Every structure is written in structure tokens, then in C-alpha cells.
Amino acid sequence: MKRARIIYNPTSGREAFKKHLPEVLEKLEFAGYETSCHATTGAGDATKAAIEAVKREFDVVIAVGGDGTLNEVVAGVSQCEKRPKVGLIPMGTTNDFARAVHIPRNIEEALEIIIGGQTIPVDVGLLNDDRYFINIAAGGRITELTYEVPSKMKTLLGQMAYYLKAIEMIPSIKSTHMNIKMDGEEFEGNAMMFLCGLTNSVGGFEKIAPDASINDGLFTVMILKECNIADFVRIASLTLRGEHLSDERVIYRKASHVEVTSEEDVHLNLDGEYGGDVPATFQNLKRHIEVFVPLNDISEINVIE
Numbered sequence: 001m002k003r004a005r006i007i008y009n010p011t012s013g014r015e016a017f018k019k020h021l022p023e024v025l026e027k028l029e030f031a032g033y034e035t036s037c038h039a040t041t042g043a044g045d046a047t048k049a050a051i052e053a054v055k056r057e058f059d060v061v062i063a064v065g066g067d068g069t070l071n072e073v074v075a076g077v078s079q080c081e082k083r084p085k086v087g088l089i090p091m092g093t094t095n096d097f098a099r100a101v102h103i104p105r106n107i108e109e110a111l112e113i114i115i116g117g118q119t120i121p122v123d124v125g126l127l128n129d130d131r132y133f134i135n136i137a138a139g140g141r142i143t144e145l146t147y148e149v150p151s152k153m154k155t156l157l158g159q160m161a162y163y164l165k166a167i168e169m170i171p172s173i174k175s176t177h178m179n180i181k182m183d184g185e186e187f188e189g190n191a192m193m194f195l196c197g198l199t200n201s202v203g204g205f206e207k208i209a210p211d212a213s214i215n216d217g218l219f220t221v222m223i224l225k226e227c228n229i230a231d232f233v234r235i236a237s238l239t240l241r242g243e244h245l246s247d248e249r250v251i252y253r254k255a256s257h258v259e260v261t262s263e264e265d266v267h268l269n270l271d272g273e274y275g276g277d278v279p280a281t282f283q284n285l286k287r288h289i290e291v292f293v294p295l296n297d298i299s300e301i302n303v304i305e
């Protein structure tokens with residue numbers, strides 16, 4: 001019998017998952033899984049629960065929550081040698097990874113994908129040899145906004161909370177001098193931000209890295225060079241339509257190994273949460289974990305077969 005461990009954040013998605021839990025367990029059991037579940041208690045708990053699930057030899061670990069919960073589950077699984085398959089029931093605010101692989105924000109439909117059994121190998125990012133990410137690592141003042149938005153605001157306003165925070169932050173945004181090595185290439189200069197992405201969806205902007213593949217072993221690296229606030233806002237609005245890449249202030253590359261240094265303070269955003277400071281080395285762990293994805297949509301997800 002296959003064994004599935006559900007790791008869920010009881011606070012995400014306005015606590016909606018709890019009332020669906022009995023039905024989810026019943027469906028998994030009907031599909032031939034022996035089940036058990038763990039409600040997370042706070043930051044880092046989902047990672048510990050995932051490591052424990054690996055030790056207890058679960059075949060499948062199901063993350064229920066937002067990108068933060070998925071990040072923690074992926075971090076737990078990724079550091080183990082024998083890695084269970086990862087399922088996702090998105091309950092967060094932006095759900096970037098779910099958007100990228102077309103997992104719907106509907107508990108029943110997301111569960112059907114796991115029961116359907118189709119998985120693909122997916123790249124995982126490794127920061128400084130000890131922290132993992134599945135969507136994005138980024139730095140520069142504006143990228144701090146995702147973890148500066150209070151949870152209560154997120155619950156109340158959803159994604160609008162991020163937009164309001166961005167508007168509040170815009171006048172204080174400034175560039176930072178950075179050195180960024182991307183495989184053989186180097187950028188040295190003032191930048192508003194950089195991002196090192198694994199998927200095409202960042203903060204709900206689904207066209208930020210239009211040709212990102214989730215399993216080609218490469219990051220999409222985007223650097224926004226120094227610019228004034230008017231240009232910053234203009235380029236941000238181009239990003240919504242995926243028209244930012246031809247702007248002369250945008251550098252866009254693919255690389256498997258990225259190193260960032262700066263003499264100034266640069267805080268890192270790792271899948272939406274604070275992830276430490278620069279200096280940073282990012283390594284792409286090609287096809288490191290197996291993730292359940294929708295059978296019908298596989299041709300539309302940007303994957304290398």
C-alpha cells in the first residue's frame with residue numbers, strides 16, 4: 001500500500017482546509033493510500049515534518065498551504081537522499097508554484113491531480129549549500145515587500161495587500177551596488193533588484209520569466225539596472241504584460257550557477273520569505289524532486305520531456 005503524509009498550514013487560506021480534511025483523507029484512502037497528517041505550528045515546522053516523513057518512508061508528501069509552506073516541505077524533502085513525491089494543495093495568497101504548473105486553487109481538483117498520479121521531475125534551487133527554494137530567490141529593496149506584508153493584511157486583502165505595500169515602498173526604493181556572476185558572465189553595477197527564478201510566475205506576475213522551464217537545470221536570472229522611480233514603475237507595468245525583457249535596463253539570462261556579492265546590505269527573498277543576506281551562491285539542483293502535475297495540462301507547462 002502507498003503511504004501519503006499531509007503537511008498542512010492550518011492558518012493559510014483563511015483556515016479553510018481543516019473542514020475539508022476528512023473528505024481529503026477519505027478520497028486518498030479510496031485511491032489506495034494509507035494516510036496521516038500533520039498541522040504545522042509555525043515557521044520551520046513543515047521542514048521538520050517533511051524530514052520525519054522521509055524517515056518514516058512515506059511515498060508521497062502533500063504540502064497544503066501557500067508558497068511558504070511548499071518551500072518548507074521542499075526544503076525537508078530536498079535534503080534527504082531518498083525523496084518522496086511531492087503533492088500540492090495550494091491555499092496561499094499568490095501560489096506562484098501552483099500557477100506555474102497549473103495546479104488549481106480548488107481543494108478537490110488539486111487532490112484529483114495527486115490521485116491521478118502523474119509526476120514530473122522539477123528543479124530545486126540551493127542557496128549557500130543549506131537553504132532551498134522552488135520558485136525564486138531575489139534581492140534588492142523592492143523584493144523585501146513579500147515578507148513585510150503582515151499576515152493579517154494578506155488574509156484580509158489577498159494579493160491586493162502586496163500591491164498596496166509596493167505602492168507604499170516605491171518612494172524609498174533605491175539601487176544597490178552588486179556583483180552578479182551568472183555562469184561565465186558577470187554584471188557589476190547599481191541594480192534595483194535581481195531575481196533568480198525557477199518558474200515563470202513570481203508574486204503573481206505570470207509573465208516575468210516567460211520562457212522559464214521548471215526542469216531544464218537553469219535559473220532565469222533577471223537584473224533591473226539602476227533607474228529613476230518613473231522608469232521603475234513603467235518597467236513594473238511592462239512586466240505584467242511580459243514586455244519588460246526588451247528594455248535596456250533589464251538583463252535577462254539563463255544560468256545554472258549564480259553568485260551575488262555586495263558591500264552593501266542586500267536581504268534575500270526566498271520563495272516569499274526572508275532568506276538571509278548576500279553574499280549568496282545559488283545552485284540549480286536539476287530535476288531534484290518529483291512533483292504531481294495535471295495530466296491534461298502537461299503540454300502547456302514549460303517542461304523538458
Ligand SMILES: Nc1ncnc2c1ncn2[C@@H]1O[C@H](COP(=O)(O)OP(=O)(O)OP(=O)(O)O)[C@@H](O)[C@H]1O
Binds near residue numbers: 045
Ligand atoms: N500554525 C501556524 N501559525 C502561524 N504561522 C504558521 C503556522 N504554520 C506555518 N506558519 C508559517 O506561515 C508561513 C506562510 O504560510 P503559507 O505559505 O502557507 O501561506 P501564505 O503566506 O498565505 O501564502 P503565500 O506564501 O502564497 O503568500 C509559513 O512559511 C510558516 O512559516
